[in-house]
Amino acid sequence: MNCIIIEDDYLSQQTILKCCQSFGKEINVLRVFNNVEDAEEYIKNSTKKIDLIFLDIILPGKSGIDFISDLLIMPYIIMTTAYENYAVKAFDLNVVDYLKKPIIFRRFAQSVEKVKKLIKLDEEKGESETIVLKNKGTILRFHTHDIDYIESYSDYIKLFIKQQPFLHLTSLKSIKEKLHSEKFIQIHRRFIVNSEKISYINQNKVSIIGYPNLELPISRALRKDFYKNFLGDEEAMKESVS
Structure with missing residues (x-):
């Protein structure tokens, strides 16, 4: 699966990269970004389909929550953050999992397995992309x-x-x-x-x-x-x- 990492802390970037590398060819890290704005520009111009995003919440400029709120075509997202108080909001926005830092490989692997199962289910149904729409304060997710x-x-x-x-x-x-x-x-x-x-x-x-x-x-x-x-x-x- 193709993924990107949006994380401004260098040590956290390296931790997530090493965890991804542990999955071998199953996870292909396309790019690592320090902020949302650069990631948005990449997503806009990329010809490659992004299956998964590892996303921090507190970032320079636009936050991870704002990033999700502005997405239309939404890959699977795993939040990576040092804060607990955004979990409810994150799950309201249909993230797959919420990893609290410091990231432990066992929990990281559990999150990735969730995504793999969802992708497999999508493939079995012949559905591979989801679209996220906001309607009267409610977040709706459709294939x-x-x-x-x-x-x-x-x-x-x-x-x-x-x-x-x-x-x-x-x-x-x-x-x-x-x-x-x-x-x-x-x-x-x-x-x-x-x-x-x-x-x-x-x-x-x-x-x-x-x-x-x-x-x-x-x-x-x-x-x-x-x-x-x-x-x-x-x-x-x-x-x-x-």
Whole structure:
């Protein structure tokens, strides 16, 4: 599994690194960061999927709690901290475990095993990414598989998940970059659809399962790529575009 470490204390960094190295090839540490801002920039630009983050709470600049609160696509997170009083808040934000410093390898290994079981369960279900949304003070966690489609509204987006809309302050371009699954296809400057949720295509309009009165437009500029990606057949694509 790919992981990053966000920790400003050097000794704690080295402890976590050594613990990770004890798992051999099972854990691949991509980068170590001293602060959240640098980690956010890396996550934004990285082409590699991050499965796990080891995250301190008290950091220079933005805190670990604020970092989680700003995440949309959320890897599994193990908190590493010297403080006990953030545990309830951390678990409210759906972290996997809460390791109190000094970190003991036995507890570290237990945390990693929890993550490994969750990843295995995701793989068995064919689900590998989760999305975290805040709704009326509640933190909701969904698998990206559950997203039906996404609509852009200028400086924010509306995600439709299991026929329910959720607003999030980000751009369509940004969410597209964060969704690693190839099944999410942009069909219009305002719409991204989950190709597994398409019920039918009618004259360059797409219908989504569970939305009987809705047809989303396929723009001329994106039409060719859509048919190629969705149908995977050159002849069918030519026939549909013509």
